[in-house]
Amino acid sequence: MRYSELVDIYEKLEATSSKLGKTGIIADVLKAAPAELLPKLVMLFYGTVFPPWSEEKIGVADKMMIRAVAKAVGMKESEVVASYRKTGDLGLSAEQLIAKKRQKRLAARALDVNKVFDTIQKIARQTGAGSQESKTALIVELLSVAQPKEAKYIVRTVLEQLRMGVAEGIVRDAIAKAFGIDTDIVESAWYVRPDYGEVAKIAKERGVAGLKKIELVIGMPIMVQLAEKAPDLKSAVEAFKRPVLEYKYDGARIAVHKKGDKFWLYTRRLENVTEAFPDVVETCKKALMAKECIVEGEALAIDPKTKRPQPFQRLSQRIKRKYDIAKVAKEIPVNLHVFDIVYLNGRTLFDKSLEERFNILKKTVKPIADKIEFARRLIPKDLKEAEAFYKKALSEGQEGLIVKNLDALYTPGRRVAGGWLKVKPVMETLDLAIIGATWGTGKRAGWLGSLILGIRDPETGKFLECGMLGTGIKEKKTRAEDVTFEDMTKMLKPYIISQSGHDVKIKPKIIIEVAYEEIQKSPTYSSGFALRFPRFIRLRPDKGPAEADDLNRIKALFEIQKGKAPAETGEK
Incomplete structure (x- = not known):
């Protein structure tokens, strides 16, 4: 597929304000394009070249792009800056400047989608000494052969400023429309494989049957099950025939993936935080008894002196940390409170009840004091006992309780009626x-x-x-x-x-x-x-x-x- 064809689609999307209109445009593209190209196309609709959980970033700032545009059109950087001040959009500036210089440029070779996509990924992967020059050279390589409108969208994509108004819901609906599949089936597949490009490819190649058979993959995050807000503890406890109470910790939801001696840690927003928590990885090497598993828990920052839980803000200092990680790990130790398991030795456990999954979890995790423990839980005899447990959680600095249904199955990515309810004493934020x-x-x-x-x-x-x-x-x-x-x-x-x-x-x-x-x-x-x-x-x-x-x-x-x-x- 030529990149100019994708540019024509971008132009249509920009000119279309309605959700239905955008959905129809993308559906037509998905239906016509070869299956192997769909993962790349969907990412390019979002304005990126990496799936949502990837740690890789393109890493190009305005200054580098100005330098690249100047080299591509044979102008001074100051001239590009002057244009940028007028347009407020480097993509638009690139389009205008290349159009002006068109007669003096070499005959442009036709760019295809694969070439643009692969080159932008290559730009992102330049590291070490000389990487800035390498990135700039690769951008110049694309812009030197791009038509004016192509240059506009290449620049916007590289800067991650595409702004097509294409949200995940639009792509989901487009996949459903293109291949005649129910929207809920498409979305459910995405919860287990959160990459609509891959979902589109499977939908095109294997239809409904393929989407329903999508399995989670060790090392690739899933959209975790979420809790609904309950008005109060009484209504939450009474909502289920067999309720169980768990502490709602003021921490970060973490899914730990283990495959042999390889580990991945993901947040609920699909961020890979493995490198930020080497201490948790070392703990899991000792504590997880299975060859392969995915367990979920809440990472909680602990005061190293008092052993009391610290506010989430302390933990967040570790999530984004890039330097001195070992030093900060000692200053802000973490205790992982595990509460669920969704995969064990080749078997997905979504079809097991919470009670069954917890019994499996107890056999899979060997607790280590102050490092990895089971979430505090209670099966209450009555409301009075539930209230006492709630007060205890709050007195220990926790947010409240999660009330769960012991008979409920695990449903990725959803707040499911009859599943989990959260109870907090504060006003809704x-x-x-x-x-x-x-x-x-x-x-x-x-x-x-x-x-x-x-x-x-x-x-x-x-x-x-x-x-x-x-x-x-x-x-x-x-x-x-x-x-x-x-x-x-x-x-x-x-x-x-x-x-x-x-x-x-x-x-x-x-x-x-x-x-x-x-x-x-x-x-x-x-x-x-x-x-x-x-x-x-x-x-x-x-x-x-x-x-x-x-x-x-x-x-x-x-x-x-x-x-x-x-x-x-x-x-x-």
Whole structure:
């Protein structure tokens, strides 16, 4: 398939605002393209060349791209910068500059999708001394033979700024439409093999039967089962004939994959954190008795002196760590509290009840004090015993309880009625993206503040404004887990898209947990809702943009709120 054909499809997608329209365009492509090309095509629709769980990143910043465009068109870098200032889009600048220089360029060779995809992967894999020059040379190689419109999309893809409005739901629906398969079947396959490119290939080659037979693969993450929110402990306990209570730890959900002497650790958002937790890997080498298995647990940061659990914020310092990992592992030791097993020695355990899976887990894991233990659990005799267990969890610094059905099967990727319920004493919070901010003045000069909060539109994948936050972030760090304006600024600066005066627009990459007093209808914000008195609770590095809360969630919370008290109709 020629890359120019994909560019024509990109143009159609950009010109189409409706979800149904985009779905139809992609469905036609999936139906017509050869099966072996589908994994690459789907990734390119997302604007990437790696599956979601890959640790590999393209790693090209604006400065390198400016240099590459300048070399490709034979201009000074300052001329490219001048164009970029006018367009605000390096892809558009590349298109315009290449069009101007067209007569002076060599006759362009036809690029195909495989060549572009493979070269961008090669760009990402340049490391060590001279890697910056190698990356630049590979970009120049593509741009030197690209037609103007091809150059626009190559630049945007390499910078990971494609912005096609193609969310996972659109690709899911396109696969269903292209091959005449029920959407739920497509989505269920993705939960076990979270790569819609691979799912599309299997759907085309083997249809419904192939999707239903998809098995999880050791070393490849799955979308873990999730818990629904219960209004209170009593209703959660009464929801199941045979309930079991487990501590809800203030940590990070971790799936440990073992195959012989090889280990992988994944978060719930599919991040590979194996290198960040070498101590957990060493513990699992001693504790996991099976040749092959996938166990799930909650990694909890522990105070090395008191042995008390630490807030999630302490653990998050390890998740993103790239340097001095061994040193930080000693400063912030981790205890893995295991609670489930989904795979054992070649057999998927989704068809086993929770009770059966836990019995298998007990035979598979050998506990090691303060390093790997079974999650605290209780099968309550009555509500009084359940309440006492709940109070104990809170007194020990945990978030609350997860109430589970002993007879329930494991369902990847879903909050399933009749499965798991979470009980927490705090008000319901929202996980939101930061999509804008304002540069501070006076004593806050040089810091970003007045953060614009974004709620995800599930139809388009775009983020819509729902409030402005300045409370909860510290000016000075008094505790290790505090997040300061300086910390937040360092995190957000790499994702600034544009600036107008003191206001900046930010790529929705940083997810934070936000508390608030109430939700109001708002004519001002693009979501139609505003959070009154929003307050920063914590960073959510375990969640990506696709896992941020969406409009359906805020609408549901607004309706619940209306049932308790009269709703406001405007902002205060």
